[in-house]
Amino acid sequence: MIIGRKLTSIIRLSLSYIVLIALAIAAIYPALWILLASFRPGKSLYSKTLIPEHFTLAHYKELFTSPVYMFGTWYANTLKIAVFSMLIGVVLTLLTSYALSRFRFKTRKTTMSVLLILGMFPGFMSMIAIYLLLNQFDLLDTHMALIIVYAAGAPLGGTLIAKGFLDTIPRSLDEAARIDGASNFGIFVRIILPLSRPMITYMALTQFVGPWVDFIFAKLILRTKENWTVAVGMWDMVNTMQNSNFTLFAAGAVLISVPIMILFGFLQRLLVDGLTAGASKG
């Protein structure tokens, strides 16, 4: 009986390990493949072996030196846009979610429903209108335009999740501070902000990643090549050359992914907390 149970447990565990290993390979393989491809000499997508016969840094060098790809400029552009839209977007989202979580006013529930509905609106449907609007204010082809639009969109996506998180911070803390004479703003800065670090991390990261991957809207707004972001550049690269210069694309992909992956790695703990606390409260 006991031996039988041990046996089933061993079988169960080894089966689980086999599945886990298979999944791990599936998760790692694409990333590994593109990393190795970026070091491969030549241009083609096809390669006989996964690990290249020689390693070369030529593709990385080309990205930064070739007159056709202004990768360095694009990189700096994207970083600038990402940082500013992250800062403004997070502040706006926090303001909205704090107001909705802590104050009771007449149109509160309507505001929440409206936020939810507006968040469901397919974003690029509004592209034509925003394009014309920016044109009216002479903001086309500027980074300012992208920062404003990304930041203004942030409360739509993040508010309800952030509000779910803020709801979990006990009200009694606010009340204690209020008795000690803190104003609404003081409570926000001294109590709510420090306690919502996981949430802020989560929001900041999603907001930061946005400009690195949005190619549709950025492509529409940024007309001159010097102003492009990396996402526009990469999309252009893939679309104009099809697969004729795959290794160069691979190098670019690695350069975009690595910083973001490092951020994820460092912030993993906080991220998981923010994601689960906000979401499981639904």
Add this chain to the structure above:
Amino acid sequence: MQRHRSRAAILSTIFMGLGQIYNRQFIKGLIFLAVEAGALVYFIANLGRAFWGITSLGDSPSHLVKVKGITKMVAGDHSIVILIQSLITLMFFVLFLIAWYMNIRDAHKTGEERDNGRPSNTFKQSVRYILDYKFAQSFLLIPGLGILFFTIMPIIFMIMLAFTNFAAPDHIPPAKLVDWVGFQTFRNLLVLKSWSHTFYGVLTWTIVWAVLSTVTTYFGGMLVALLINQKGIRFKGLWRMILILPYAIPQMISLLLMRNLFNGQFGPINQYLGYFGLGKLPWLTDPFWAKFTVIIVNMWVGIPVSMLLIMGVLTTIPRDMYEAAEVDGATNYQKFRIVTLPMILFSTAPTLIMQFAGNINNFNAIYLLTQGNPVNGNYQYAGSTDLLVTWLYKLTADQNKNNMASAIGIILFIIVAGFSLYNYRRTKSFQEEDMIQ
């Protein structure tokens, strides 16, 4: 004893701020006066044109004029620019009307205080009052303005477009004018054979896609979470870290990467199939296989998030529930079915439904991978894997059928918004939030 309140209200109605000054709130009054003065200057210049623009959409297209024997092209009205300008002016006008109404109400209220023998607030007191009691509303003002101009205005604009004939080849400004056509576009979309066939076909695939992609990632994520959480599995943290990896790669990169990985001619997947003596598969070029591939790739992208979520839920299930089940002699499978599964489903149901709604609009997963291809000859400008979102994007970006795209957008929006609103209003966070703490 109603002298002050009615006098103040009437004065404020005549000109913003007068009532406040009458109530001896000079700073507030001057601010209101300045607002009205600015508004008057702006509206006198623009409001008439806005009403004209929004009803007529312009009346002279670009045309040739003979000046001293030389024919010259004269720029006409650009209907779409006129439409957006009118819309912006009208929105400012609505904001102004709201401010005007609030100014009257404020004057009336202060007058009432004075009628009751109390002095009116000083400016300092007014500011304090706003910060203490109207804090939430004033906090919401800034994000609210952003949302108004970058989300609500575009939505109104798009809804209006659906009722015009703004489409290639006959109605593209500035060469031609655009007109209001009522429900014609919707009628074409739903009844005209060539359009309706595409619409219903794409709609069906959109729903199939949303169901399949949500179910596969959700249960895939649950399976992985349970696998890692089993008793006896070692290095749990390591497994989790490895399996989270796809989540950390920016989606645009991972999808473009997958497109190359599944490349039919040179991609490594087909290359490996060749090693096993199997033929190449048309992963992205055959209608059936393309659908299969997008689902698989979406699993790769989506499972890590579900896994994280469900692992979070698993830690919150109380141990004594399992112990009680063990006392009753439950097997592992029964413990899963009676304790684990209901607990997970209960706390993640809202997320699950939101994911479903999100997948209906999952533009990136389709567009970056297949661009909606392979092309379907029976469809109007759509391919076999096109969702409604990607189809309407192609209609605007490539075909200039803007009115049709707007009509599709409205229908899509109604489906998704109705669905998620119904769901959200039933959740804890919305209904009984004060009970949670």
